[in-house]
Amino acid sequence: MAKVIVSQKQCTVNPLKMSQPIGAALAFMGVEGSMPLLHGSQGCTSFGLVLFVRHFREAIPMQTTAMSEVATVLGGFDNVEQAIVNIANRANPGLIGICTTGVAEIKGDDLNGFLKLIRAGHPELGHIALVDVSTPDFEGAFQDGWAAAVTRMVEELVETPAMETRLSRRVNILPGCHLTPGDIDELRDIFEAFSLDPFFLPDLSGSLDGHIPAEFTPTTLGGISLENIRRMGSARWTVAIGEQMRGAAITLEHRTGVPYKLFERLTGLAANDELMGFLSQMSGVPVPRKYRRQRSQLIDAMLDGHFHFGGKKVAVAAEPDLLGTLANWVQEMGCEVQAAVTTTASPLLEHIPAEEVVIGDLEDFELRATGANLIVTHSHGRQAAERLGIPFLRIGIPVFDRLGAGQQTIVGYRGTRDLIFTVGNMFLASGHEPTPETWLPPAHNSSPLVSLHVTH
């Protein structure tokens, strides 16, 4: 049981956290023909857009209601209406996902009411789905925004089936925002190998996997279709991945009666054994040969790797579900979780295998990561890693100083195996050669503690 501590500092230093609206915007990007719209100042969108461009190295569809000072006083109805009309004319999307920001929430704009009025006044926009989601910047974090947007899409778009017409092969999958397009592709392969027909909401593997579209598209390049979202009520099961998706899964169950199964994580041997067992039972298909083989390969990687993982101290900073995934996995490989820092509250946190979990920033992380063998966090950890001189695995969003962030795959037997190789190689590369001084008696050794040194 970890003790969950909330950092009491007045000044956040080197934020780990990002804001809800852009988490929600990313969720909308997993839908085909979609345009996320942030209701706020144009900077709210611009920062998010640049962040995703740097992370995915892809064009990012994202618009703004461009609230001016006057509009923040008078209310944003005109801006929302104009934005929707402009987007419809310029980009012709199937879905506009509208996320509030701090600006809109403080003004108290009733976005849902706005949309009703806009619907009534613009019958010509009838073919465009409009989904609003409340995502104030001053509450929660990125993953909360993602989860809220998925829940709202379920509420607004999924149709309640008229009668029991369950398609026995159809499965809904609700992935948390910590799953990359690569992870989703891997899971699709796995589900299909059991003769299942998986539909991911959201599906970033269609939109942000990095591919060359045949034509220019101002909206998302792919993702789950609106038609397939509407039909989610006809699936046999819903699989939610990550605690953050529980709310959306429950909402879906309430609306449609589709039962859900939640996997906290899909990295590690035990977690994937559970997945394989579940899929086999649900589908009636025995675990395919390919995955039996992959399981065996994972076990071999664990055997080869455990020499290098055992006793290592790892510091992890990530959003709750990714933190849970990584902390549990390194612990299963024999490492000690020296530091665990996260962004927002989650029932998961107290089960993380660490003494304490801090809801804080990368300054809190840097202080606690001193002396660790490995730092694991997103690219903003680079300054800390450099100062501490500790090997640094970049994971999460944003990863802006390495290639292939969208294809970093850590789910499944194969994803876990590859992660063992990646991290194991980092441990191997940072091993120290012995010198005549290595085994000097303790009196001659200086303290291994390195103090946080700030130069200016």
Place this chain on the structure above:
Amino acid sequence: MSDLRVKVQQVFDEPGCAANQAKPTRDRKKGCNKLLAPGAAAGGCAFDGAKIALQPITDVAHLVHGPIACEGNSWDGRGSKSSGSQLYRTSFTTNMTEQDIVFGGEKHLYKAIKEVVEKYNPAAVFVYQTCVPAMIGDDLETVCKAAGKKLGKPVIPVNVPGFVGSKNLGNKLAGEALLDYVIGTEEPEETTPYDINIIGEYNLSGELWQVKPLLDELGIRILACISGDSKYHEIARSHRARAAMMVCSKAMINVARKMEERYGIPYFEGSFYGIGDMSDSLRKIAQLLVDRGAPADLLVRTEVVIEREEARAWQRIAPCRPRLLGKRVLLFTGGVKSWSVVAALQETGLVLTGTSVKKSTPGDKERIKELMKDDAHMFDDLKPREMYKMLKEARADIMLSGGRTQFVALKAKMPWLDINQERHHAYAGYEGMVALVREIDKALSNPIWEQIRRPAPWENVAMDDELAIHIA
């Protein structure tokens, strides 16, 4: 807020800005803050602009008063480099929560400033106001004043809530903060007849360092660069410079103009991009200094350096020229960079097939027209779809633009080069021009283009036939 409104109005009515002065009185009062179109806007807010302009000051703490979005979503993303302190890359924010919204964020802000000063001992703290605290009425100026007095450090309010306008306005408001609170507050230990300020240069990718060695050689001292690789005290003492160069014409014209007005520092508008522009800038710097009393031999020494460096640059560019000659470039960038880069590219034999003039002043446009003759297009607002079409139809060989449009080119399988602030290469001065030409050359002649444009095996009929024969 009303103070801010007055400030915004003043900034817009900028006598130093030719574009502004050319307008009729009524339009001039409206300022250059174009109303943003909801749902069709691109670009940063005023806060973003202010951060771009001031973050290059390296030894101060940049503290953002707002919810996590403003700083958490954007920090460590700007490529200005430092020769010393790395403090400017440390991110500070009040990370406002619901509690602040209910009770007001002023006390929180005060305590945050105190924490920063106690933990990091910066030369000063720059505090940025964002939309949310502005809406709930947090009085930035008063908190900064109180904190500065109590903590014995300069605490500079930068009042730039995003909703007041664009990035460009934010640049100017940042300049106002320097004029109001920093410039002229300290005296330099010594001055020389060779002291200059460089205004509007942010040392992105270290570009200032491509220029500085030549100034050093000439004995010209950069008293302050506003704000690339600068220290707080340098800017505080910058009012004692003898002359100034304003680099990015629209970003900080108010700083250059008001420093001339208040401290009698003459300035000129110049560019470090392109061989000709670099030489002109060196000449003008020397001339202004000599006009203000520096020994006249500076002019001769400057010509010697120019001649030597131009020759050296051309010599290094020469091997690339045959490969670049006649290659068509589509150029998308803002303001001053358009005409200065146009000239620079033409020097190397490249042909400009089109350029954006969205952020350019009428003066800029005139210069571009002159430079490009009739053989190119100026686009006010080229939609990405059109841009894609142009590239796809191979009406250009390479696009030079900012990060936002890079995928339009790349997805059309066209070479692309980053020339905006997030770029990784430095393109200033003679060194920079050589680097730019080499980068364009590398991009154009990379072997991937031929490979990736090849049809896929299932699109290639000949291959299908061959396969069929093989199988048969």
